[in-house]
Amino acid sequence: MLLAIAVGGGAGAGSVVFRWCILAFTRAFSGHTDYASAPGSSNPHVPWLGPFFVLLAPALGGLLYGPLVNRFAKEARGHGVPEVMLAVAQRGGKISPKVAVVKTLASALTIGSGGSVGREGPIVQIGSALGSTLGRLAKVTEGRMRLLVACGAAGGIAATFNAPLAGVFFAMELVLGTFSAEAFGVAVLSSVTASVIGRAAFGDVAFLTLPRFHVDHLTQYGLFALLGVLAAAVGTGFSRVLYLIEDACDWLWRGPEWLRPAVGGLALGVLLLALPEMYGVGYPVLEKATEGRYAIGLLLLLLVGKVLATSLTIGIGGSGGVFAPSLFIGAMLGAAYGLGAHDLLPGTAGAVGAYALVGMGAVFAGASRAPITAVVILFELTGEYSIILPLMLAIVLATATSRLLSRDTIYTLKLRRRGIDLTAPAHDAPLGFQRVGAVMEPLPTPLLSSTPLPDAADALSHSGYDALPVVDEAGVHIGVISAQAVAEALMEDPEAVPTGIGELTEPSTPITTDQNLAQAVHVLLNGAGSGVPVFDSARSRPVGWLSHRSALRAVHPVPAQ
Known part of the structure; x- marks a missing residue:
């Protein structure tokens, strides 16, 4: 329990440092605290470039984090969570301590220079690396090492998103893949400790400011159910496009790997110039969508743009998570669906924002098949219990439909493409492949x-x-x-x-x-x-x-x- 508290403290402190780095690099590259809140504006540092600075920002960022990742920790590339899942399933929870440092800098540089990725994957990998390092120093058993890695993941999610319950269930549902009283207890200790540190640094507020919603008509449950099925298709499609573009980038690139993010950053810059709302994580754009401030056409454009921008960021070698992009995609889908439902059934459809909120959870569930985490984190975002029933309905349907559409999740597909099956033993394991x-x-x-x-x-x-x-x-x-x-x-x-x-x-x-x-x-x-x-x-x-x-x-x- 003491080790779990220590890991939670380290993950909480790591999340503070990580978010500070993101803020610092975003200001350095864009001149704004969050460029997505003022898309299309110029950079005060180079006003003579106007909005065209976004052509160069991703390339400059890639020129910095590309050699860093290639030289010190290649596993810091990409969205991070699959590597943690692999370490827990087949490597006894062993993660190199240098991953925490490299991942912090690489992901902060990626997001700060315009990479359209999230911060949950990096903080999970950072916290897990801290847990693994502490376990190695304390010489704990392999089982306890896995628990400490999960504690690091729980603490990272809890502190970053001010969602302590979601941190616990993320660690157990995705990282450990199992539930037990001991795992739940230590994950809670780590999550609470990290949340206390996160709230002391960022305040006791959710990482997103969303309006409150209510379900006013029974007909809406049918609409939410259909949204869950559509969200599963979108979430699964996001997974496929992500790795399709990564394959395309692998096929096109013939130069040294350390230079790939810089050259690929020029292509990302072109996309950002056309759709500056894709710069960074994009929480301000997400909030506006939940408030019903965009038309259907723009919402669908932003949805497609996010899928392409995130996939391209990962494909060129960027470092960042896919959790926040899946929430963004879900919000665009849900808001567009809600506007359409409101036009067809103006008296019964209800608030557009409710569909955006449910879409966020359903797309994430469809991509990750982590329904408990999806329900809990969306509930913690709003604190609105009245939305919990349609949220649960849509998320369960999205999870079930996703299972019919795809064998893998957005996390396990990355590993299976490398020939790794988390349910099987490691390739060099002495037990497992005999008949x-x-x-x-x-x-x-x-x-x-x-x-x-x-x-x-x-x-x-x-x-x-x-x-x-x-x-x-x-x-x-x-x-x-x-x-x-x-x-x-x-x-x-x-x-x-x-x-x-x-x-x-x-x-x-x-x-x-x-x-x-x-x-x-x-x-x-x-x-x-x-x-x-x-x-x-x-x-x-x-x-x-x-x-x-x-x-x-x-x-x-x-x-x-």
């Missing part, structure tokens, strides 16, 4: 579903297993009975104890002989006991048994006697 059929044991003698509990207890105690397969009277496999289930049943009221083990049998998740061990181990770990049946390739009947012992024999085979 189950090569390591399984003979199938234990099954029990009949009508076997009385005392007889089942006797059979389990003499079998050497803590779970056994169960068949019906026709000999058809129906599941597995565990020693724990039998023992718990025997401790209950005799009148409530079932006469046979059929009611206590748990269905088997099919594992086949031709599956690799990595997939089977996940099923084994979640099974009723320490073993699970292995089926033939047609999944028609069990032909073997996989236990923890047989899985470990894949690492150290027992020599034949």
Whole structure:
């Protein structure tokens, strides 16, 4: 717990430094605190250039952060969260400490010089690197190291967006990929600590100022549901375009990598000259959209512009997150949808801003498939409980639709393109790629579903297993009975104890002989006991048994006697 608090303090301080760097570089490159609040204006430092300074700003920024990233930490390139997910899933939570420094400078330079990316990816990577470094110094176990990395991510999100709950759920839903009481507890400690530091530095206000909304008519729920489906398509499309443009940049570029952001920055500058609202993160533009201050045509133009600007920024080698751009895209989609709904159903559609708000959460959920984080952070942005029902409806539908449209999220797709599957072991891992059929044991003698509990207890105690397969009277496999289930049943009221083990049998998740061990181990770990049946390739009947012992024999085979 003390380490979690320390990581939260470091992440909070890191977020303060990071935001200060963004502000300093934005003023240096644009002459404004946030150029998106005055798009198209000139730079006071070089007024003779007029608005054409945006042609050079991204190139100059790239000339600074390109060599920095290429020389000291190549993993600081891009949007950061996939690298943290990979470190937690396959590298024991180990992240180089220099990533925190390089990511801070590179991302601040990218955003300050006009890169159309967000600050959540960098602060997640910065906080996670701090957590990993502290864990390494304290010589914690691998499991605790992963928790400290998640604590750093939670603290970074909490301090940057003044959203402590969202920080916790972001860390658990996206970084750890699992929920537990211990993980939740330490993430909360880190998030609260970082939030206190963030509020002391930035004030106790949300990072976005949004109007309050209400749902006034039941018909609006149908409109919000349709918006959730559309948002899933837009979020998935954003993921595809992002990596399509990155592939195009890889194919076009033939020079040294350190020079790529500078040369690519000229192309980004052309886009910024045509659409200066894309400069930086773009929160002022997002706020105006939620207030209904843009027409449908401009909103759709800004949506497409953000997709292209963010994709180009990442493609040329920039450093920044995709969370804020997905919120921006969602706000444009939702506001345009709301205006259209208001024109068609002026008496029932309600406020345009409500659709913008729901669109923000739904597009992020569609791109990341992190529905809990999406609901919580949008709720923390507004503090308006009346919008929570349509928000939940749209986000759940966006998540479900996204799963139908794409196998991967905007985060995991980056890794899969590199041949990395987070659910599989690392390529050099000694356990995982063997076939189950090569390591399984003979199938234990099954029990009949009508076997009385005392007889089942006797059979389990003499079998050497803590779970056994169960068949019906026709000999058809129906599941597995565990020693724990039998023992718990025997401790209950005799009148409530079932006469046979059929009611206590748990269905088997099919594992086949031709599956690799990595997939089977996940099923084994979640099974009723320490073993699970292995089926033939047609999944028609069990032909073997996989236990923890047989899985470990894949690492150290027992020599034949």
